[in-house]
Amino acid sequence: MAAKRPLVAGNWKMNGLGAALSELRALRERLAQDPPVPEIMVCPPATLLTRAHDLLAGSTILLGAQDCHPLPAGPHTGDLSAEMLADSGAGAVIVGHSERRQDHGETDAVVNAKARAAFRAGLTAIICIGETEQERRAGTTLEIVRRQLEGSLPQDARAANVVIAYEPVWAIGTGLTPTQADVAAAHRFIRGELGRLLGKEESRDLRILYGGSVKPANAAELLSVPDVDGALVGGASLKASDFFAILSAYSRRGAG
Ligand code: PGA
Numbered sequence: 001m002a003a004k005r006p007l008v009a010g011n012w013k014m015n016g017l018g019a020a021l022s023e024l025r026a027l028r029e030r031l032a033q034d035p036p037v038p039e040i041m042v043c044p045p046a047t048l049l050t051r052a053h054d055l056l057a058g059s060t061i062l063l064g065a066q067d068c069h070p071l072p073a074g075p076h077t078g079d080l081s082a083e084m085l086a087d088s089g090a091g092a093v094i095v096g097h098s099e100r101r102q103d104h105g106e107t108d109a110v111v112n113a114k115a116r117a118a119f120r121a122g123l124t125a126i127i128c129i130g131e132t133e134q135e136r137r138a139g140t141t142l143e144i145v146r147r148q149l150e151g152s153l154p155q156d157a158r159a160a161n162v163v164i165a166y167e168p169v170w171a172i173g174t175g176l177t178p179t180q181a182d183v184a185a186a187h188r189f190i191r192g193e194l195g196r197l198l199g200k201e202e203s204r205d206l207r208i209l210y211g212g213s214v215k216p217a218n219a220a221e222l223l224s225v226p227d228v229d230g231a232l233v234g235g236a237s238l239k240a241s242d243f244f245a246i247l248s249a250y251s252r253r254g255a256g
Contacts, residue, residue, distance in 0.1 A: 006038035006223070007163060007207050007230035008247055009064060009126065010237025011094060016044050021055055026240035028059045035060075037250035038230055042237065043094055046080055053089025064092035064126065067100055070113035072120065082114075082121035092124035094232075096152050098132075098169045108151025116154045119161055126163045126232065127152050128211070129190075133170035141168075142189050149193050157198060159205035165232040166190055171212025173234060180225050183210055187227035216245035223249045 012020070024042060031040065043064035044052050053063055065088075069079040085093055095118065096111030106114075111127065118125035129148040131141040145166070153162070166186055171177050178186070187208050194203035210222055211232030223231060236242040 004159075004205055004207060004229060006250065007041060007209060008036075008038045008243075009041035009043060009062075009092075009094075009163075009165075009209065009230070009232050010243055011066065011097070011211075011232055011234050012042070012044045012238060013066065013099070013234060014045060015238055016048055018048070018051065020044070020238070021048065021051055023238065023240045024052055024055055024061075027243060028056060028061060030240060030244050031061065031247075032059070034244075034248075034251075036247045038247060040247065041092060043092075046085065046088070049085065049088035049090055062092065063090050064094060064124075065090040066094050066097070068093045068095065068114055068117055068121075068123075070110070070117045072117070082117040082123055086121045086123055090123060092126055092163075093118050094126045094128060094165070096128045096148075098128060098130060098167060098172060102169075108148055111152040112154055115152065115157070115162070119154065119156065124161055124163060125157075126165055126209075128165045128167050128232070130165075130167040130169050130171075130212070136168065136170060141186065145186060145190060146193055149190065150197065153194075153197060157202075157206075159202050159207070163207045163209060164190060164194070165209040165211045167211035167232060169212075173213070175213050175215075177213050177218055177222065180221060183222060183225045183228060187225065191227050214246060216242055219246040219249035 041062040065085040068082040095114040100106045115125035131144040207229035209230045209232045214231045214233045
C-alpha cells in the first residue's frame with residue numbers, strides 16, 4: 001500500500017430509496033469540482049448498490065455494502081453473500097457494526113467469518129468495534145476493544161484488505177462524542193494491538209476510522225486526533241452537503 005490516505009466512509013444504514021441517489025449524484029458533482037484529500041466511500045443499502053455503481057462510474061467515490069453472509073451461496077433466505085455484493089459493484093463491506101451485533105446477536109466469531117468472506121470475494125472488510133455505555137462506565141473500554149479485535153480480525157488481515165472502525169456504541173446516533181483524549185487513547189491502543197496481532201508494518205499502514213456522531217461541526221476536531229485515519233459517518237452521510245462539509249475538514253487543515 002502506498003502512503004496511507006485517510007478514508008471517510010458514509011454508512012447509509014437502512015435509509016435510502018431510489019430518490020436518495022440524487023444525493024450521491026450531488027456528491028459526485030461536488031467532488032469533481034473539489035477533489036477530496038481523503039478517499040471517499042459510500043455504503044448504501046444493498047438494494048441501491050447496482051444503481052449507485054452505475055452512477056459512480058468514472059468517479060473516484062468507492063462503493064461499499066453494509067453486511068454479508070459468511071458463505072458464498074446456499075439456503076439462507078434473505079441473506080447476501082460477499083460475492084453477490086462484489087457482483088453488484090461493491091469494493092468493500094462493513095462487518096460487525098454494533099447494530100448488527102445488537103440486532104442480530106453477531107459474535108466476534110461471526111464477524112471474523114464475515115471478514116474472511118469479504119477477503120474471499122476480493123472485498124475490503126471494514127470491521128467495527130467499540131464499547132457500550134455500560135462498558136465505558138465500568139472502565140472496561142480497552143479490554144472490550146482488545147477482545148473484539150482479537151476475535152473479529154482474521155489472521156490474514158492486512159492493511160490492504162482491512163479497515164478498522166472504532167465506534168463507541170453510546171456515541172452512535174446520539175450526538176455524543178468522546179473527548180479528543182479518549183479517542184486518541186482508544187486509537188493508540190488499537191494501533192498497538194494491531195501491531196501485536198499483525199506486525200508493526202501492517203499496523204502502521206492499517207487505517208483506523210473513528211465513528212459515532214461525526215458531523216460537520218465536530219469533524220475537524222475528531223479527524224485531527226493522532227491515529228485517526230478517517231471516519232465512518234452514519235446520519236450525516238445521507239445529505240451530500242453534510243457529507244461534503246465533513247470531508248472538507250481535511251482540506252481546511254490543508255493536509256491528510
Ligand atoms: P452516526 O452513525 O454517525 O449516525 O452516529 C455512525 C455509524 O453507526 O457508523
